[in-house]
Amino acid sequence: MTPNCLRTAARLVENMNTDADPCEDFYEYACGGWLKNTVLPPEAGRVSSFSAPSAFIVSAMRSLLEATNFESDVEAIQKARAFYKSCLNEVTLDLKGAQPLLDLLQELNGWPVLDDDWSDDSWDLLDTLVKLRMRGNSLLFSMYLTRDDKSSSNYILAFDQAGLGLSSEVYYLSDSYEGIRQAYLNYSVNIAAKLRQDGNRTVALQQMQDMLDFEIKLAEILTPPSERRDPEALYHKMTLADMSGYFDFPWVEFVNRVVGEAVGEEITATEEILVYAPEYLMSLGPLLQQTDNKTVANYIIWRMVRNRVSYMGSEFLAIRDEFNRVVFGTEPSARWTTCVGRTNSIMGTAVSRMYLLRYFEESSKDKAEVMIDYIHDAFLELLDENDWMDEETKVVAAEKADSMRRFVAYDDYIMDNVTRLNQEYEMLRFDEDEYFENYVHYLMATSNNTFSFLRKPVNKDTWITVPTVVNAFYSPSGNSISFPAGILRSPFYDGDYPWYLNFGGIGAVIGHEITHGFDDSGRQFDKNGNLEHWWNQHITDSFKEKAQCMIDQYSNYIDPETGDLKLNVSGRLTAGENIADNGGLKQTFRGYKKWAAANGPEPMLPGLSLTPEQLLFVNFGQTWCAKANQQTAQRLLFTDNHSPGRFRVIGSLSNSRDFAEVFSCPPGSPMNPRLKCTVW
Numbered sequence: 001m002t003p004n005c006l007r008t009a010a011r012l013v014e015n016m017n018t019d020a021d022p023c024e025d026f027y028e029y030a031c032g033g034w035l036k037n038t039v040l041p042p043e044a045g046r047v048s049s050f051s052a053p054s055a056f057i058v059s060a061m062r063s064l065l066e067a068t069n070f071e072s073d074v075e076a077i078q079k080a081r082a083f084y085k086s087c088l089n090e091v092t093l094d095l096k097g098a099q100p101l102l103d104l105l106q107e108l109n110g111w112p113v114l115d116d117d118w119s120d121d122s123w124d125l126l127d128t129l130v131k132l133r134m135r136g137n138s139l140l141f142s143m144y145l146t147r148d149d150k151s152s153s154n155y156i157l158a159f160d161q162a163g164l165g166l167s168s169e170v171y172y173l174s175d176s177y178e179g180i181r182q183a184y185l186n187y188s189v190n191i192a193a194k195l196r197q198d199g200n201r202t203v204a205l206q207q208m209q210d211m212l213d214f215e216i217k218l219a220e221i222l223t224p225p226s227e228r229r230d231p232e233a234l235y236h237k238m239t240l241a242d243m244s245g246y247f248d249f250p251w252v253e254f255v256n257r258v259v260g261e262a263v264g265e266e267i268t269a270t271e272e273i274l275v276y277a278p279e280y281l282m283s284l285g286p287l288l289q290q291t292d293n294k295t296v297a298n299y300i301i302w303r304m305v306r307n308r309v310s311y312m313g314s315e316f317l318a319i320r321d322e323f324n325r326v327v328f329g330t331e332p333s334a335r336w337t338t339c340v341g342r343t344n345s346i347m348g349t350a351v352s353r354m355y356l357l358r359y360f361e362e363s364s365k366d367k368a369e370v371m372i373d374y375i376h377d378a379f380l381e382l383l384d385e386n387d388w389m390d391e392e393t394k395v396v397a398a399e400k401a402d403s404m405r406r407f408v409a410y411d412d413y414i415m416d417n418v419t420r421l422n423q424e425y426e427m428l429r430f431d432e433d434e435y436f437e438n439y440v441h442y443l444m445a446t447s448n449n450t451f452s453f454l455r456k457p458v459n460k461d462t463w464i465t466v467p468t469v470v471n472a473f474y475s476p477s478g479n480s481i482s483f484p485a486g487i488l489r490s491p492f493y494d495g496d497y498p499w500y501l502n503f504g505g506i507g508a509v510i511g512h513e514i515t516h517g518f519d520d521s522g523r524q525f526d527k528n529g530n531l532e533h534w535w536n537q538h539i540t541d542s543f544k545e546k547a548q549c550m551i552d553q554y555s556n557y558i559d560p561e562t563g564d565l566k567l568n569v570s571g572r573l574t575a576g577e578n579i580a581d582n583g584g585l586k587q588t589f590r591g592y593k594k595w596a597a598a599n600g601p602e603p604m605l606p607g608l609s610l611t612p613e614q615l616l617f618v619n620f621g622q623t624w625c626a627k628a629n630q631q632t633a634q635r636l637l638f639t640d641n642h643s644p645g646r647f648r649v650i651g652s653l654s655n656s657r658d659f660a661e662v663f664s665c666p667p668g669s670p671m672n673p674r675l676k677c678t679v680w
């Protein structure tokens with residue numbers, strides 16, 4: 001019995017509620033102790049099993065950013081430290097007060113609510129949208145560089161609907177959220193009054209009310225995310241000239257001014273582009289026509305201002321915090337946490353070099369690779385047993401699974417090639433006294449850098465994530481799975497765990513990502529990452545029927561954390577993730593059985609009279625323990641395409657025959673219902 005073994009057993013038991021019946025409510029059985037012992041910290045709207053590894057990485061990065069003599073000869077790391085310092089420099093931010101933002105507003109043609117002499121005649125929507133987009137703000141519509149879904153080796157410009165200030169259209173359209181709209185309005189009025197020299201709230205209120213009314217109309221013409229899950233239905237290729245048929249706007253000029261310099265050539269009206277939301281563009285034109293320029297200007301500039309408030313001094317942060325209290329139910333985090341997070345989000349590759357050098361165990365990469373092999377084989381075996389797909393298509397599906405690119409832990413160049421690392425951040429310059437300006441500079445530099453890839457071929461070996469992210473990914477256009485170093489930590493993975501716990505943790509995640517290649521959206525892409533029909537109608541219909549079973553199943557779940565509103569999970573919004581959860585669980589169980597058959601039995605854990613197979617399910621359950629405040633639980637149901645943790649556990653286990661057998665759950669018990677949904 002090793003000390004690690006004891007520690008692991010103790011963690012599992014502490015998080016469980018062993019008095020609960022695993023066949024009644026496995027989430028309570030696996031997570032009951034965790035739920036009881038976990039207090040939601042005031043700065044978090046939600047905590048989950050991802051919180052502990054994330055907190056570890058953030059603390060580690062703090063010490064690395066502050067250890068000025070570590071890797072100090074790497075230029076990229078020097079820049080990250082300069083940015084981090086500028087963020088911590090609150091005294092300077094307070095001294096500057098509103099000035100950095102006022103200067104920026106000047107560059108962006110002003111904000112009408114601050115200027116009683118603001119004139120409609122001298123304002124130019126095109127010019128303002130160009131300048132905003134170059135500083136990272138996509139307003140009214142978004143334009144970005146993407147891989148062409150039907151030709152994934154090429155980049156293309158894509159146009160889509162833009163997001164809203166309150167993250168979901170529901171907040172604008174539902175009577176239940178009048179309070180949130182009021183808080184949002186107050187937020188804009190407070191900021192505007194603070195920036196106005198006379199502090200006049202009456203003028204600010206009038207104009208911001210118009211601004212909000214306009215945004216409500218935008219919410220009405222947006223397509224909600226649950227209705228945007230079919231990539232084929234979203235795909236509209238056309239020329240820039242064609243776009244004017246949807247929305248009459250100087251598109252060619254807009255594109256040239258935003259990307260022309262970065263691309264190094266003129267973009268013409270015949271440029272092929274993608275439009276993901278033609279109906280939205282069609283409605284946007286008339287809406288803008290009905291709205292006076294002053295309101296449109298107030299709206300787009302407010303959204304930019306709001307994005308920048310978090311980079312200002314304490315007087316502005318206090319106004320933001322008041323809003324966050326009402327809308328998210330949270331208090332501000334410690335300054336250093338925010339600063340580490342922002343530094344990592346803009347220079348994650350540089351910062352992660354330090355993390356990898358100091359904290360990463362190479363053996364975890366090798367073990368993860370072994371697990372991917374087992375789970376991939378399990379996927380193929382299950383595919384072979386599949387009773388709704390014909391043999392011919394199964395062969396093509398197997399080819400797709402075989403050609404999935406694997407990205408595990410980190411991209412080697414981060415460790416081996418400092419020159420390349422430095423080059424990646426070549427365009428960035430940071431000043432320790434200019435936090436606000438540093439960030440705007442970063443936004444402009446990255447916008448330029450991103451668009452410069454337009455005419456270049458897609459390099460499919462490029463990582464889509466930085467290593468320190470506690471998450472995993474599937475990319476449909478790359479047909480790739482990614483497991484960054486960040487997720488190779490407890491409770492997902494631990495070098496000292498018995499393999500059955502790792503299979504229950506990271507193993508289920510590996511299976512989940514593989515299955516994304518075959519979920520409602522991923523299935524429409526072929527092995528080369530191109531959106532292309534490779535299923536006949538009969539198979540498509542069978543798939544849809546099976547997926548519908550899961551959509552109905554999850555739609556019936558009511559999230560108890562949403563309080564009086566008692567909101568249901570959206571089975572449609574979460575369909576892809578649920579399909580992936582269910583498939584991933586099945587594959588990892590099969591994968592573990594094969595591993596155990598090849599490697600022999602492993603010891604059980606002290607103090608737990610559970611078999612290795614039962615423990616695999618317990619650790620699976622524990623990777624999804626989560627607790628949210630009411631505001632966050634509601635918001636996630638509208639915006640997150642993952643089901644709440646509770647239903648990720650209950651949903652997939654109640655469909656699992658392996659689980660029912662391993663825990664001997666009586667047929668018809670809540671965790672072993674007679675009707676089971678299966679896709680993969």
Ligand SMILES: [Zn+2]
Pocket residue numbers: 512516577580
């Ligand atoms: Zn997923």
